[in-house]
Amino acid sequence: MNQILDGLLKMVSDWNGKFEGAFNIRENGGCAGRRSTEHIKIETKQDKPGLDIRILPGTKGESVSIPACVTHGGVDDLTYNDFYVGEDADVTIVAGCGVHTETGEPARHNGVHRFFLAKGARVKYLEKHVGTGKGAGIRRIDPVTEVFMEEDAVMIMETSQIGGVDSTARITHATLGKNAKLHIHERLLTEGVQQARTEFEVVMNGAGAGVDLISRSVARGDSRQSYRSVITGNAPCTGHSECDAIIGENGSVAAAPELVANNADAALIHEAAIGKIAGEQILKLQTLGLTEREAEAKIVEGFLR
Amino acid sequence: MLELKDIVWRAPDGEAILKGVSLTVPDDTLMAITGPNGGGKTTLARVIAGLEKPESGAILLDGEDITNLNVTERARRGVSYAFQQPVRFKGLLVRQLLELAAGGEMGERRMCEVLSRVGLCAREYIDREVNATLSGGEIKRIEIATVLLRHTRLTIFDEPEAGIDLWSFGNLIDVFKDLREHMHGSMLIISHQERILQIADRIAVIAGGVLTREGAAGEVFPELMSDAGGNRACCGRREGFAG
Ligand SMILES: Nc1ncnc2c1ncn2[C@@H]1O[C@H](COP(=O)(O)OP(=O)(O)OP(=O)(O)O)[C@@H](O)[C@H]1O
Ligand SMILES: [Mg+2]
Numbered sequence: 001m002n003q004i005l006d007g008l009l010k011m012v013s014d015w016n017g018k019f020e021g022a023f024n025i026r027e028n029g030g031c032a033g034r035r036s037t038e039h040i041k042i043e044t045k046q047d048k049p050g051l052d053i054r055i056l057p058g059t060k061g062e063s064v065s066i067p068a069c070v071t072h073g074g075v076d077d078l079t080y081n082d083f084y085v086g087e088d089a090d091v092t093i094v095a096g097c098g099v100h101t102e103t104g105e106p107a108r109h110n111g112v113h114r115f116f117l118a119k120g121a122r123v124k125y126l127e128k129h130v131g132t133g134k135g136a137g138i139r140r141i142d143p144v145t146e147v148f149m150e151e152d153a154v155m156i157m158e159t160s161q162i163g164g165v166d167s168t169a170r171i172t173h174a175t176l177g178k179n180a181k182l183h184i185h186e187r188l189l190t191e192g193v194q195q196a197r198t199e200f201e202v203v204m205n206g207a208g209a210g211v212d213l214i215s216r217s218v219a220r221g222d223s224r225q226s227y228r229s230v231i232t233g234n235a236p237c238t239g240h241s242e243c244d245a246i247i248g249e250n251g252s253v254a255a256a257p258e259l260v261a262n263n264a265d266a267a268l269i270h271e272a273a274i275g276k277i278a279g280e281q282i283l284k285l286q287t288l289g290l291t292e293r294e295a296e297a298k299i300v301e302g303f304l305r
Numbered sequence: 306m307l308e309l310k311d312i313v314w315r316a317p318d319g320e321a322i323l324k325g326v327s328l329t330v331p332d333d334t335l336m337a338i339t340g341p342n343g344g345g346k347t348t349l350a351r352v353i354a355g356l357e358k359p360e361s362g363a364i365l366l367d368g369e370d371i372t373n374l375n376v377t378e379r380a381r382r383g384v385s386y387a388f389q390q391p392v393r394f395k396g397l398l399v400r401q402l403l404e405l406a407a408g409g410e411m412g413e414r415r416m417c418e419v420l421s422r423v424g425l426c427a428r429e430y431i432d433r434e435v436n437a438t439l440s441g442g443e444i445k446r447i448e449i450a451t452v453l454l455r456h457t458r459l460t461i462f463d464e465p466e467a468g469i470d471l472w473s474f475g476n477l478i479d480v481f482k483d484l485r486e487h488m489h490g491s492m493l494i495i496s497h498q499e500r501i502l503q504i505a506d507r508i509a510v511i512a513g514g515v516l517t518r519e520g521a522a523g524e525v526f527p528e529l530m531s532d533a534g535g536n537r538a539c540c541g542r543r544e545g546f547a548g
Contacts, residue, residue: 278392283376288405289377289380290405298397302396305397
C-alpha cells in the first residue's frame with residue numbers, strides 16, 4: 001500500500017495496517033480491499049459506482065469501515081453507498097474521507113450515503129474528513145447523507161472536518177419515524193481561503209421522535225462558512241439545534257437556522273452563537289501560565305473536540 | 306511578599322473605581338480582604354493578576370516590579386487567581402482544565418486527590434465539560450482546584466465561599482487552613498464570611514475604592530463585628546426617619 005493512502009486511512013479511520021470487522025477501501029475510485037462478514041455483506045452496485053451494504057437484523061457490536069481516499073490530483077470521484085441496517089442491529093459505521101494532491105490539480109471526492117434503519121436499529125456513524133498535500137490544487141469533499149429511520153431507530157452521527165479541505169458542501173437529510181432518535185454532532189474548522197457550506201434538513205413524522213443537532217465550527221484566516229438547518233416537526237416530537245461558531249481574523253460565518261412546527265406538540269428549540277473567543281476564557285488560561293496563543297489553541301481544541 | 310503602591314484604576318467610562326490603594330501582604334501571611342459590595346475588591350484582585358491595567362501605581366512581587374507584565378508573565382512568576390465568577394468553556398473537559406493548571410499530564414490519583422480536596426468525586430467529574438451544565442457550586446470548586454494545583458507564591462481567592470453549600474463549608478475552611486500551614490508565600494482571600502475572616506492573619510477593608518482599615522485580624526475582626534451591628538442600626542434609623 002502506498003504511504004499517502006496509509007497516512008490518509010490513519011487520519012480518517014481506525015486503520016492500523018488492518019481493520020477489525022467488515023471494510024471496503026476505496027482508492028481513487030477503485031477498490032483497494034474489501035471484507036464482508038457473516039452479518040455484514042458488502043457488494044458492488046450494478047447500476048452506478050458505489051456499494052450496497054447489508055447489515056443483517058440483530059447484528060450486535062460489529063463495525064464496518066468504508067474509507068474513501070483520493071491520493072493524487074486530477075481525480076473527481078463520485079460514489080453512492082447504501083446501508084441497509086436490519087431490525088435491532090447495533091453497529092458502528094466509519095466512513096472517513098481523505099483527499100490529497102500535490103500536483104496543483106484538483107482532488108475531489110463526492111460521496112452520497114443513504115442509511116435505511118429498520119425498526120429498533122442503532123447506528124453510530126463516524127465521518128472524518130481531511131485534506132493533505134502541498135500546492136494550489138483544490139481539495140474538495142462534498143458529502144450527501146440521507147437517513148431514513150423507522151420506529152425506535154437510533155442514530156448517532158459524528159462528523160468532523162478539521163482543516164485541509166479547501167471547499168466543502170455538506171448536505172444532510174433525515175426522516176424520522178415514531179420514537180426514532182437522531183443525534184448529530186458536527187465539527188468544522190476552516191482557515192486560509194477555505195469555504196464550507198453545511199445544510200441539515202430533518203423531518204420528524206412520528207410521535208416521540210427527537211433530534212439533537214449540534215454544530216461547532218471555527219472560521220479563521222479569510223475563510224467563509226455558511227450553516228443552514230431546517231427542523232420540521234409533523235408530530236409530537238422534540239427538536240434541538242445548537243450552532244456555535246468561533247470566528248477569528250477575517251473569518252466569516254453565516255448561520256440560518258429554521259424551525260417548522262406543524263403540530264402543536266412539536267417542541268423545537270434553536271440556539272446560535274457566533275463570535276470571537278470570549279476574552280475571559282483566554283484570561284483564565286493565561287492565569288494558569290499559558291500564553292495568549294496557547295490559550296486560544298486550547299480553547300479551540302476543546303471546542304472542536 | 307506583595308506590595309501595592311497607590312493603585313488607581315478607572316472603568317472604561319472614566320469613573321475612578323480604585324482611588325489609590327496601597328497595601329502590603331508579607332510572606333507567610335493569609336490576608337482576608339472584605340468590604341461592601343461594589344467596593345473594588347475584585348477589581349483590585351484583577352489588577353494584581355494582570356487582568357486589568359492600573360492607570361497609575363505599582364505592583365511589586367518579592368521586590369520585583371510586575372506592573373508592566375502581562376497575565377501570563379505574572380502567572381509564571383507565581384501569581385494565581387481564582388475568579389469570583391469562574392469561566393465556562395464549551396467542549397473543554399474538567400480533566401483538561403486541571404492538566405493545564407498543573408502544567409502537564411496528571412494521573413488519576415492526583416486528579417482524585419485535588420478534586421476530593423474541594424469535595425468532588427473525580428470519577429463523576431473529570432470527563433465532564435466545563436460548560437453551563439455544571440452547577441454554580443461545582444464550577445466554583447473546580448475553579449478552586451485549578452488554583453490549588455499551582456502551588457504559587459501568591460494565591461488569590463475571590464469569594465471562594467460563594468455557592469458552596471453549608472455542609473461543605475467546613476471542609477473548605479480546612480483546605481485554607483491547610484494551605485496556610487504549607488504555603489511558601491502569601492495568600493489573599495476576598496470574602497464576606499466571618500469564618501474565613503477568623504482564620505486570617507490580617508484583615509483589610511476596601512470600601513468605595515479605598516483601603517479603609519488594615520491590621521491584625523485579632524484587632525480588625527471585633528471592630529467589623531460591631532460595625533455590622535451599626536449598619537443594622539442605620540437601616541432602623543432610616544426607617545424611623547421615614548415614619
Ligand atoms: N469594567 C467595568 N466597567 C464599569 N464599572 C465597573 C467595571 N468593573 C468594575 N466596575 C464597578 O466597579 C465597582 C467595584 O467592582 P468590584 O467588582 O471590584 O466590587 P467588589 O468589591 O468585588 O464587590 P462584590 O463584593 O460585590 O464582589 C462596582 O461598582 C462595579 O460596578
Ligand atoms: Mg467581587
